[in-house]
Structures are given as C-alpha cells and as structure tokens.
Amino acid sequence: xxxxxxxxxxxxxxxxxxxxxxxxxxxxxxxxxxxxxxxxxxxxxxxxxxxxxxxxxxxxxxxxxxxxxxxxxxxxxxxxxxxxxxxxxxxxxxxxxxxxxxxxxxxxxxxxxxxxxxxxxxxxxxxxxxxxxxxxxxxxxxxxxxxxxxxxxxxxxxxxxxxxxxxxxxxxxxxxxxxxxxxxxxxxxxxxxxxxxxxxxxxxxxxxxxxxxxxxxxxxxxxxxxxxxxxxxxxxxxxxxxxxxxxxxxxxxxxxxxxxxxxxxxxxxxxxxxxxxxxxxxxxxxxxxxxxxxxxxxxxxxxx
Numbered sequence: 001x002x003x004x005x006x007x008x009x010x011x012x013x014x015x016x017x018x019x020x021x022x023x024x025x026x027x028x029x030x031x032x033x034x035x036x037x038x039x040x041x042x043x044x045x046x047x048x049x050x051x052x053x054x055x056x057x058x059x060x061x062x063x064x065x066x067x068x069x070x071x072x073x074x075x076x077x078x079x080x081x082x083x084x085x086x087x088x089x090x091x092x093x094x095x096x097x098x099x100x101x102x103x104x105x106x107x108x109x110x111x112x113x114x115x116x117x118x119x120x121x122x123x124x125x126x127x128x129x130x131x132x133x134x135x136x137x138x139x140x141x142x143x144x145x146x147x148x149x150x151x152x153x154x155x156x157x158x159x160x161x162x163x164x165x166x167x168x169x170x171x172x173x174x175x176x177x178x179x180x181x182x183x184x185x186x187x188x189x190x191x192x193x194x195x196x197x198x199x200x201x202x203x204x205x206x207x208x209x210x211x212x213x214x215x216x217x218x219x220x221x222x223x224x225x226x227x228x229x230x231x232x233x234x235x236x237x238x239x240x241x242x243x244x245x246x247x248x249x250x251x252x253x254x255x256x257x258x259x260x261x262x263x264x265x266x267x268x269x270x271x272x273x274x275x276x277x278x279x280x281x282x283x284x285x286x287x288x289x290x291x292x293x294x295x296x297x298x299x300x301x302x303x304x
Contacts, residue, residue: 032079063097245274251269
C-alpha cells in the first residue's frame with residue numbers, strides 16, 4: 001500500500017508533466033526547459049552551495065551539514081540530455097548530500113541540440129576527474145568518490161563509468177542510478193506495458209528527444225545507451241526504479257546484464273512509484289525512504 005501523501009503528489013506530478021509538454025504527441029523542448037528551470041521545492045537552509053568551474057564544466061558544490069570534504073559524489077541531472085541543470089536539481093543533490101554524508105558536485109553539463117552526443121559524456125568525465133583532485137575546500141585528492149544521476153543523468157553516470165574504465169582512470173567506489181535511461185532505442189517491453197500508468201514519460205515523444213541528443217548517432221552506441229555496453233569491471237551500483245515507469249526495463253535489463261558480467265548490483269523496484277519520485281523527498285514517505293537508502297548504500301563504502 002502506498003501512502004496517502006503519495007496519492008496527492010501523483011496528481012500534482014501529472015499536472016507538472018502536462019505543463020512540461022511531456023504528455024503530448026510532439027516533443028516540446030521549450031516547455032520542458034521552462035518546467036525544469038524552476039525547482040518545485042526549495043533547497044534546505046542547511047545546505048552550503050558554492051559555484052565552481054570544474055575544468056570548464058560549470059558546477060556547484062552542495063554540502064549539507066556535517067558532510068565529509070573528501071567523500072565526493074558527482075551528480076548528473078536528468079532532463080533527456082536536452083533540459084535540466086543546476087536550478088532543477090539543487091534540492092535533490094542537497095538531500096543526497098545529507099543522506100550520504102558526501103560533498104556533492106552538481107555538474108551543469110552541456111545539453112542538446114546545442115551540444116549533441118558525446119558532449120554530455122565528455123563533460124561528465126571532465127567533472128569527475130576534476131572532482132577527484134579538487135574538493136569543496138580547494139585542491140586535494142578525494143578518499144572516496146561516487147557518481148549518481150537520475151533519468152538521462154543515470155544513463156550518463158553509467159556511460160561515464162565505461163569511458164573512465166576504458167581510459168584506464170581510477171573508477172569511483174560505487175554508482176547510484178534513479179530511473180536510469182539506458183536504452184535510447186526504446187526497446188524495453190515496459191515502454192508498452194507501463195504506458196497507461198506512467199504519469200511522466202511518454203513513448204510518443206521520447207524518440208524525438210533522443211534523436212535531438214543523438215544527432216544521427218546510432219541509438220545503440222554504448223556511450224549513448226549503456227544497456228548495449230560490456231559492463232565488466234565496473235564498480236557496485238544501486239539502481240532504483242519505479243514499477244509504474246515506461247523506463248522500468250531500462251533498469252531491470254541493465255541490472256541483469258551487469259550481474260551476469262560480475263558487477264555487484266543492488267536493484268530496487270518500488271511498487272507504484274513514478275519517474276524520479278525521489279526528487280520530491282520531503283512530500284511523501286516513499287520518496288524520503290528511497291533517498292535514505294541511497295545514503296545508506298553510499299555510506300557502506302565510506303566506512304571501508
């Protein structure tokens with residue numbers, strides 16, 4: 001049984017998705033950017049925010065009370081690689097900072113169509129490498145690093161791992177994805193089976209959004225769609241997804257493939273939850289519980 005608060009939030013979420021142009025028959029970039037530019041919730045007053053230039057990637061350090069300066073988490077926001085940024089994801093980054101005890105670097109990576117694939121991947125790598133050598137107090141190497149992201153940012157987090165591995169870089173201790181977008185070819189069965197219950201994502205508009213990012217690139221290119229990559233050698237990953245998402249199979253199929261390749265995968269499929277429900281953590285208990293579990297997962301690696 002879901003909470004009564006969740007049922008109330010679900011109505012508001014549908015209204016927001018309508019205003020963002022997500023439920024129509026055509027992809028509306030202007031509406032999506034406008035809707036994501038204004039966060040629905042305030043940033044906690046206890047969060048310290050500092051703008052930084054992460055080797056050319058505009059970013060912000062978001063540090064909640066008693067976070068560790070050398071435990072650092074790169075957060076990659078969602079928005080279909082075409083929208084979203086610092087304004088849309090500060091609150092979620094702050095809640096994850098508080099739950100995990102990490103200093104969170106929220107990266108404002110380049111977006112399509114102005115900057116199509118692989119610009120976002122390049123920026124994610126640049127920001128992670130910079131974060132490894134620089135903390136919220138200045139230069140100094142991290143003792144523990146993580147990458148997390150939601151939706152397209154979740155797919156981007158997995159793509160960044162692949163690129164770091166293939167380049168011979170030191171990998172983060174673990175990764176977290178929230179409703180990850182791992183298959184820009186949209187081949188999952190849940191694209192159909194969850195169509196009538198998903199209040200946010202719309203398979204009618206997603207192909208155009210993906211094409212805006214891909215700009216002619218094959219949608220099954222591994223760094224664009226990590227589902228088609230070889231995940232061997234990647235660090236442990238926590239994958240959270242709602243059972244009411246058309247992107248459900250983007251997570252479950254990746255999790256199965258990664259586990260088969262020897263990756264430690266913690267898969268959480270949350271009954272009735274919608275796309276990136278964690279972004280509304282203060283509004284209903286299931287969202288806060290999911291954020292708390294993200295924090296517990298990350299803290300497990302910080303204690304070792």
